[in-house]
Amino acid sequence: MRVLDKARTLRHQPTPAETQLWQCLRNRQLSGYKFRRQYPVGEYIADFACITAGVIVELDGNHHADPEQHAYDDVRTLFLQTAGFRILRFWNNQILDDLPTVLQTIEHSLHSPSPDLRERGAGGGGGQPMIIRQHTIFPAAFPESWASDWGEDEYGLWMGFTYKGVRHDFRWIEPGTFTMGSPKNEPERDDDETQHEVTLTQGFWLAETTVTQALWKVVMGDDPSSFKGEHLPVEQVSWEDAQRFIAKMNGMKPELQMCLPTEAQWEYCCRAGTTTPFYFGEQISSALVNFDGTEPYNNGRKSEYRRQTVEVKLLPPNDWGLYGMHGNVLEWCQDWFGDYPVQPIDDPQGAETGSARVLRGGSWFSHGSKHCRSASRFNYDTSLRFYSFGFRLALGHRAVQSGQ
Structure with missing residues (x-):
């Protein structure tokens, strides 16, 4: 089966963004190498991957790289097994005005695949593997009685809640351990x-x-x-406004x-297993x-201000599978603001009392830009509204170990 046919069954048709990236990679001069592949856009996703792989070899310093030689050999296999549909999804959602960042993200996905991903057959006989997040601890019930939609994709389990025709999706987050805060050598960190x-x-x-x-x-x-x-995202909402919204929802659907x-x-989910200032690097x-x-952050290059x-x-x-964890709107958390502990801690709830959330x-x-980092913290009075304040919902559930 053609790889593109398999991709169509999973995600989407080639998009204008993919077309733009294809043309960028095919025509742009990078490290002295001019791409000359003339395949029609999107004919084979594998060919799309090979052009990308050629760029990555170039960025790695191998100026004798030949995309034709790599196209159906180890690079293609590496791409499909370690990055594949994560990259397709990245292209599908991307505003492609910053080619170096696009390439940096592709390179990161190729050479540093997340450890919690596994290969999974993409339905039907044969075909290329789909990459999917591997859960080892599962919700006690799936789907829940309130779920209007549910399923599993490359990010793991999800459930949708629909109210008066508006659907809001949730992702299953396993328990785990991580390092919260930032190292002392992280640029532009706060005390x-x-x-x-x-x-x-x-x-x-x-x-x-965030809530729309x-x-x-x-x-x-x-x-x-x-x-x-x-x-x-809804904005101009205070912490108290968010609590009123939550109380009304729970009054209608206590479960x-x-x-x-x-x-x-919040930080555990933002990092998604990473330790860098931003989840992407x-x-x-x-x-x-x-x-x-x-x-820009840490003497980086300037980019768009929308x-x-x-x-x-x-x-x-x-x-x-979580959108907008960096930027767009600041997100209220449940905690009072306070100093972090030094010692390890289980299930922290923030300060017992305080003047700001x-x-x-x-x-x-x-x-x-430093305030978009995974570790960056803000705090404000619970009644304050601002056009950069929004919130994201969580649901509490008991988990079970794999096999139980």
Whole structure:
């Protein structure tokens, strides 16, 4: 079976973004090498992969690389087994105005595949493997009674909740241990990011995106947002506003156990197994994050400043299928803001009391790129509303070990 036919059954037809990247890779001069492949756009996804592999060999310093030789040999196999549909998904969602960042992300996916991914046959006999996140701890019930849709894809298990025609999807997050905070040598870090080991002993569900204006309107009946659009995040909401929304939802569907994530849950999900300043690496670009690109991080290159929020799924998700964990809107967490502990801790809930609640993730607004880092922390009064404040929902659930 042609690889493209298999891809169609899984994800999508070739998109304008893929076409643009294909043309970029085929025609652009990189490290002294001019690509001259003349296959029609999207004829074979394998050929698409091979052009990319040629670029990566070039970036690795092998100036004698021949994409024709690599096309159906080890590079093609490496691509399909370690990156494959993660890269297709990246292309499918990408605004391709920053080729170096695109190539950096492709290179990272090729050479540093996430350890929690495994190969899985993509339905039917034979064909190329699909990459899917491997769960070892599962929710106690799947699907839940409230789920309108559910399934498993390359990011793992998901369930959709639909209210008055508006669907909101959640991703299963396994319990685990990670290092919270930032190392002392991380550029532009703040003093309140003391590194410490955190263990989350319970699995939970986290929304793929922040709450949209569409969902807010059908639940609350209004829209406080400055930038209007059903698929834009709701903003101009305080922590107290988020609690009113949650209380109303739980009043209608108590089995949801809806809440804000704790700060530890939020950073665990943002990192998605990574330890770099951003889940995709050491640098940031507006091709991946909606932030003020005129204020680059750590002497990086400038990029676009969109000056407003964007649709919640416009930019690519992280390896756990979560969108917008960096930038777009700051996200309220459940915790009071306070100092981190030094010693390892299980299931931290933040300070016992305080005067301000935690926000995470940075935003579109000019707070500076450093505040989009995985470890960066904000805190504000619970009643404060701002056009860069939004929130993401979590659901609490008991987990079971694989095989139970």
